[in-house]
Amino acid sequence: MSPTFPGFSVGLTGGIGSGKSTVANLFAERGATLVDTDQIAHQLTAPGGIALGPIVAAFGADSLQTDGAMNRALMRERVFSNPLAKKQLEAILHPLIRSEVDRAAQQAHGPYTMFVVPLLVESGQWKSRVGRILVVDCAEALQVARVMQRSGLPVQQVHAIMASQVTRAQRCAAADDVILNDTDADALVPQVDRLHALYCTLAGQAANQKSNL
The missing domain is CATH 3.40.50.300 (P-loop containing nucleotide triphosphate hydrolases)
Incomplete structure (x- = not known):
């Protein structure tokens, strides 16, 4: 991996079926630059x-x-x-x-860059490259149901994919921020709004520090 990215950045991750893309798109609507x-x-x-x-x-x-x-x-x-x-x-x-x-x-x-990386925690290399790690979290049973509905994969294959990823607890332990995606899209909006405001503030602080060097 190369050194840290320019400007303030966030690494977004989550298990398969957690809703990473939905959450990432909400941040993009608010002005974040997405790199998926x-x-x-x-x-x-x-x-x-x-x-x-x-x-x-x-x-x-x-x-x-x-x-x-x-x-x-x-x-x-x-x-x-x-x-x-x-x-x-x-x-x-x-x-x-x-x-x-x-x-x-x-x-x-954008005011900050959000990198959407499914295996961010597994790679072990992103923590030093981004300013924050954001995890989209939901119950494992909900992950399975979403993937089967979306992709038509058999339950055994979904479980095999999940087994190849870190556990839910390990992923959340690596997070600076967590968005819970266990109901509907409306419940995501206030969580995204709060974190977007935080990231814009942190990005401004980082830019001020850089200009003072």
Whole structure:
């Protein structure tokens, strides 16, 4: 990982199905610049994406769909059943994602930048790069129900994905701030408003300190 990002930044994370994207979009509506590592990964593996050549070289032509994008369902099965395949795919994607994240951070223009990183706690490298870590939290049973409804995955596969992530308690222990997303979207608004105001204040303080150096 490279040094800390320019300006004030927040790392947003949460378990699968916790509602990270919903929360991130609420911050974006209030002016935060979003850098979403999942979106970057999708761009890298979409038709014409720069990760596709190395992926085909490592995993074969069947790693692509007929439209030229990475076959995400097939690759998901491979990496969850084969730790070596998981390491191979990460070795291809992670350096490319880091490069795109750094480029996006340099172009950020909001009062602060929010990095949306599903495996932020697992990576162990983000704590030193961002000013705050924000966790979106909900009950594990709610995570499972949301993912099954959204993605149509069988319950066993959802549990396997969750087992590959840190526990809910570990994630919350790493947080500076927590948003509880266990009811409806209306309950998120006051939580987001409070934290947005805090982050704007912290960003202003950081900018003043920098100007006084």
